[in-house]
Amino acid sequence: MILRKLTLLLALAMLWGCGSSAPKKATLQTAEVPPADPRAAKKYLRASKLLQKPGSAEEQAMALLREAIKIDKHLWEAHYNLGVLHRRRGELRPAAREFRAARKIQPGAEEPLMALAEVLLELGELDEASDLLEAYLEERPENVEVRVAHTAVLREQGEHDDALDAAREALVREPGNAEALLEVGRIYRGKGELDVAELVFDKALSLDPKSPRPHNELGLVALERGDTQVAFERFQAALAVDAGFSPARMNRASVLLHAGDYRSAADEYRHVLGNDAEHADARVGLGIALRGLGQHQKAASEYERVLQAEPNHPQALYDLAILRVEFQDKPAEARPLFERFTRVGSGDALEQAERYLEDLPEPEPVAPPVPTAKKGKAKK
Numbered sequence: 001m002i003l004r005k006l007t008l009l010l011a012l013a014m015l016w017g018c019g020s021s022a023p024k025k026a027t028l029q030t031a032e033v034p035p036a037d038p039r040a041a042k043k044y045l046r047a048s049k050l051l052q053k054p055g056s057a058e059e060q061a062m063a064l065l066r067e068a069i070k071i072d073k074h075l076w077e078a079h080y081n082l083g084v085l086h087r088r089r090g091e092l093r094p095a096a097r098e099f100r101a102a103r104k105i106q107p108g109a110e111e112p113l114m115a116l117a118e119v120l121l122e123l124g125e126l127d128e129a130s131d132l133l134e135a136y137l138e139e140r141p142e143n144v145e146v147r148v149a150h151t152a153v154l155r156e157q158g159e160h161d162d163a164l165d166a167a168r169e170a171l172v173r174e175p176g177n178a179e180a181l182l183e184v185g186r187i188y189r190g191k192g193e194l195d196v197a198e199l200v201f202d203k204a205l206s207l208d209p210k211s212p213r214p215h216n217e218l219g220l221v222a223l224e225r226g227d228t229q230v231a232f233e234r235f236q237a238a239l240a241v242d243a244g245f246s247p248a249r250m251n252r253a254s255v256l257l258h259a260g261d262y263r264s265a266a267d268e269y270r271h272v273l274g275n276d277a278e279h280a281d282a283r284v285g286l287g288i289a290l291r292g293l294g295q296h297q298k299a300a301s302e303y304e305r306v307l308q309a310e311p312n313h314p315q316a317l318y319d320l321a322i323l324r325v326e327f328q329d330k331p332a333e334a335r336p337l338f339e340r341f342t343r344v345g346s347g348d349a350l351e352q353a354e355r356y357l358e359d360l361p362e363p364e365p366v367a368p369p370v371p372t373a374k375k376g377k378a379k380k
Helices: 012-016 038-052 058-071 076-088 092-105 110-123 126-139 144-156 160-173 178-190 194-207 213-224 228-241 246-258 262-275 280-292 296-309 314-327 331-344 347-359
Strands: none
Touching: 038 058, 038 076, 058 076, 076 092, 076 110, 092 110, 110 126, 110 144, 126 144, 144 160, 144 178, 160 178, 178 194, 178 213, 194 213, 213 228, 213 246, 228 246, 246 262, 246 280, 262 280, 280 296, 280 314, 296 314, 314 331, 314 347, 331 347
16 A cells, blocks of 8 residues: 555645645646635534544535535545545545545645555556656655655556665655665565565664564565464564554464464454454455354355445455355355456456356346236126
């Protein structure tokens, strides 16, 4: 991920058009927008308060944000927050649409740019994400955060040399930037140069010993080497620094899952969900662990809960389809799940889904209802 956490609520002052000075080129110029319409601002603030309350009030908040946009077409913050909410629900294309709308209104704002780049990365639209960030850096080369984000996109594209150049440039501008250093390590890990990657992550750890992320990255290096014991210890070290650091707990759960310790893996996934009930990958992992424990209906419930929030979540679709056909003897229910997966899945799982579809019976056509003769009135 480019961003570690998307801000759900904007600072109140942003409502009133505060921004940075305009650059020379027009594409990123901070637009002059009128002060927010008080009626729109009121709805925006009501939406913000709803999202601060415990429990789910997202639908109400989204409705208020849409009403605010109808009243005030310049309220880019409402578009941005709508995008954040869509993204949290796994609705990536609507999220991208709202982030683009926010950028169109206020091209000088950094938040929609970074959020849009992350969504494009998740959608696999790497070229567009890269072009977006590169264009920004041409006008604002001093922005290290965006440069590190561009590094991550280049790494995901497999452009390791360009990614290294971008990370080094970030470190020249800000030598102590731990995220840039972590990106360098990730690049070397991606290239298979594990010794170099380990040295870089050790350096990042020495610069920021209170961060769990270098420990987590060192655990991933150990996994690449096939040393699950060292990997497990590294993930544990990350959690000792920050017990709420979900990437390390997810990685530890994955190690337990592959070792066949389904009960312990389930406990780890439940721990993640205790901090973030909407963590879709943790819920899918819990489903896999429950399936391993023979609790098939509970596993199905976890997958179904994910699909209620994210109807096209690839892993949930695939795993629920496998559960239906292999463990619950429900091939008729598995077929539409595999069909949906073929539209969003990739890799070996996609090939496996297509093979299942070749073997699963086609649904029988539903016979049209037989019309019944109307009864006429009896003649006298």
